[in-house]
Amino acid sequence: MSVKLEIQELNKDFEKVKALKNVSLKVEPGELFGFIGPDGAGKTTLFRLITSLLLPTSGSISVDGLDCVSDFKKIRNLTGYMPGRFSLYLDLTVEENLNFYASIFKTSLKENYHLIKDIYEQIEPFKKRKAGDLSGGMKQKLALSCALIHKPKLLILDEPTTGVDAVSRKEFWELLKKMQKTGITILVSTPYMDEASLCDRVALMQKGEIMAVDTPEIIVNSYAGRLWEVKTNNMFALLSNLNEINDDIRLIFRFGETVHFTTTKLEEDTVSTLVASSLKEKGHENIVVKKTVAQIEDCFLALMEE
Amino acid sequence: MWPFIKKEFFHIFRDIRSMVILFGMPVAQVLLFGFAITTDIKDVPIAILDHSKDHVTREITSKLLSSGYFKLESNLKSNDGIGNSFKRGSVKEVIVFEDNFAKKLEKEGSANVQLILDASEPNTATMINAYTTGIINTHTMQMMKTAGKIPMSIITESKMLYNPELKSVYMFVPGVITIILMLVSTMMTSISITREKEMGTMEALLVSPLKPIQIILGKVIPYILLSFINLIVILLMARFVFGMPIQGNVVLLLLESIMFIVMALALGILISAVSKSQQQAMLLSMFGLLLPTIMLSGFIFPVENMPYILQLISHVMPSKWFIIIVKAIMLKGVGIAYFWKETLIIFGTTIFLIAMSVKKFKLRLE
Known part of the structure; x- marks a missing residue:
């Protein structure tokens, strides 16, 4: 049929x-x-x-x-x-x-x-x-x-x-x-x-x-690297500030209310403290950094970068 | 096929612009050409400067005024008034009789009358001149005859065939029929096909199992019907509003017209095949077809007087041949034996255009 x-x-x-x-x-x-x-x-x-x-x-x-x-x-x-x-x-x-x-x-x-x-x-x-x-x-x-x-x-x-x-x-x-x-x-x-x-x-x-x-599941699960989600009081400056922290912080882009970024080489435990402290120095407040699961959009943008 | 045609009629009847073009335009055009744009001489305002005021000048004046062609605007007293009358535009012609007109005519056998004309419209001026001279000459001849003075004279008697009253409507109706059929058939079909392209519905039609010929026929049949109705309306108006007779065979006229309509429709399909938008289709049919139809078909300007190059181009205009056919049937009342060549030309063009448009009509988007 x-x-x-x-x-x-x-x-x-x-x-x-x-x-x-x-x-x-x-x-x-x-x-x-x-x-x-x-x-x-x-x-x-x-x-x-x-x-x-x-x-x-x-x-x-x-x-x-x-x-x-x-x-x-x-x-x-x-x-x-x-x-x-x-x-x-x-x-x-x-x-x-x-x-x-x-x-x-x-x-x-x-x-x-x-x-x-x-x-x-x-x-x-x-x-x-x-x-x-x-x-x-x-x-x-x-x-x-x-x-x-x-x-x-x-x-x-x-x-x-x-x-x-x-x-x-x-x-x-x-x-x-x-x-x-x-x-x-x-x-x-x-x-x-x-x-x-x-x-x-x-x-x-x-x-x-x-x-x-x-x-869709396989695409999402095969996401290379660790994906993080950040939220602060100054979303406008966040994109450029994240870029300046470390070379391993890549694929920074807005994702709804938050900003996503990906790391591959940095130790998993150190990322959130590193990012939070660096952002604090630059004047950000109410900083939340947490690990998150990749979605199709993340995979798409990552593939685009390649 | 029937649903397709029904759908096309819905499009036409629900769109006010299409309705105006389809039904308002033909009526407006015929009325406009019939009433407003007329080259007939009637009630032309003139002024007379009579230096003599004798019985001969009075007779000539009354002959002129009773002819119906002229209307006396004013009697001038002196030469000074002439310039002003023309400048004001109140008269088209001033007739000046010299001193002692009748006496001179009697003694010397000749007298002078001067015609001064406003030639800012050359055609009208020429015609007024001819009419005036004609009336004066006739009168002189009569005078001489009664006086028994001329032993010999050649009298020309003109007979105007096919249009004895020289009405301009007779000339315009065939032209208007041609323009309307061209406009409705070519422009409307090309627009309606390109509209489907623009709206994206053409994609859906193409993906369907419809054959190109079915799509084309579905598009074209409504316009054949509507053009035909238009033709009938124009003919009825010509007959009953303007009193233009149809001397020849009406059935033959309708058959020839249907052939012309089919040709125009094929042209419309061809235009839609090469244009990407409704606007482009409209411009192409307006400037590519309508203007040449009006200018080069002999509708307004006689082809014989055109430069050679333009005459050559005019041979390619099917409308030129169609106007010849319509005139032959309506005015001369002759049969197909007298215009089979023209018919053959249009028939050939029709076949050619149909073949081209079916071939050009794409089953794909590129």
Whole structure:
């Protein structure tokens, strides 16, 4: 029922930039696979190549054994694609949008209602409303319904949660998990690092390259070095002050309310006292230094530095 | 296919701008060209400076004024008034009869009348001049005839075929039809396709199993219908508002128009294939097509009087051939035997453009 995806040494050059460099990857049938990376990492380009909207410069992609260049029509039949900008007709109502997308895939809303029931039920009260008047979260659900209406075996979602509030984001991921249970293979891209842990496996992308592919747990556990968390009354000066303490204090960056840094050579017991006393000399108060567990964002930034 | 067309109609009917362009514009254009932009001579204000004031000058004056072409603005007393009348712009022509006009005519056989014209609008001035001279000449001939003075004379009798009253509406309607069909078909389709590109919905359409020809037809059929309705509206207005007859076969006219519409639509698709945004598509169809259509198709300026280079360019404008066809059917009432060449040219262009646009229409994003 579900399909597997294989990408081999994929390169994509545009006129001035190399959008993808030597990307190789395998996605197993029924997997919920995440592509994590900032804007410009090449996520959208990769998805457009998989959906056969773009042609690779070199390398190959196969979906369920079908080649994305020669068998592109068959691939288009079994993929559901939700582009980054939701691709809804804003002047059509919710119902009209769905009916239209159903009809171009030669099916109907009635016939496949059960497929999208869970999602569509939430927006059904607004079915007479124009898509342009929906909130971000509702637009996203409508776009997902449109992408699912023809019962695809591979679902590709390009930044589905960008521009959507936190509650809707959470709901959306729950929906994805539920859909995954029906056996569909799902590829999803996101710039939000915190969403990585919700995927079965993730690929961390940066400037057209894949830096790491694994389950979120393994990526996090394999974090090289010890990660620390600092908090003081003067967060503004903290970043530069930390930098001056010791050469082994690296990868200093803001992480929410705190600042993270990493050590490798320094003795574990000495770090917190060293940092606390040095910061005190520089006028910081209410200093808290403690060891912490790495998250995907830490791993991402560490990989970027390499 | 039907859902696609239905969707396209929703887009059109829900967008006020499209509706204005589709339905307001044709009506406005026809009215504008028909009523406002007219080159007909009617009630031209003139002044008369009659130094003689005898029976002959009075007769000529009343002939001029009763013709309907002229309206007496003022009777001038002296030469000084002439300059001022023109400067004020209150008259377009001043007619000056010399002293003892009738006496001179009787004794010497000739008398002078001077026509002074405002040539800041050269075309109008030429026409006023011709009309005035014509009326005066006719009158002189009649006088001579009654006096039995000329033994021999050649009388020219002109007959204006196809447009006996020389109404400018007859000339404008075919042009307006062409412009409207071009505008609605080419501009609207190219904009509506590029809009899908801009909104990202084109991505979703391309990923679907729809064939390019289905996407194109779905986009184009609504505009064929709307252009056709426009055509009917313009023809009805020409007939019932301006009294312009359709001498030839109406069915033939509609068939030729449908062919022209299809050509314009293919052009629109081609434009949308090469432009990335709605704005670019609009500029391309406006300046790349509409202006040349107006300037070079013979709609306003006769092609024969253009520099050779421009004449050559005008051959490439399908609108030029279409205007010839429309005029032939509407005014001359002739059949296809008289314009099969023009028809063939448009037909060839249509096939070429369709082939190009289907080929250029990309199944991918690049």
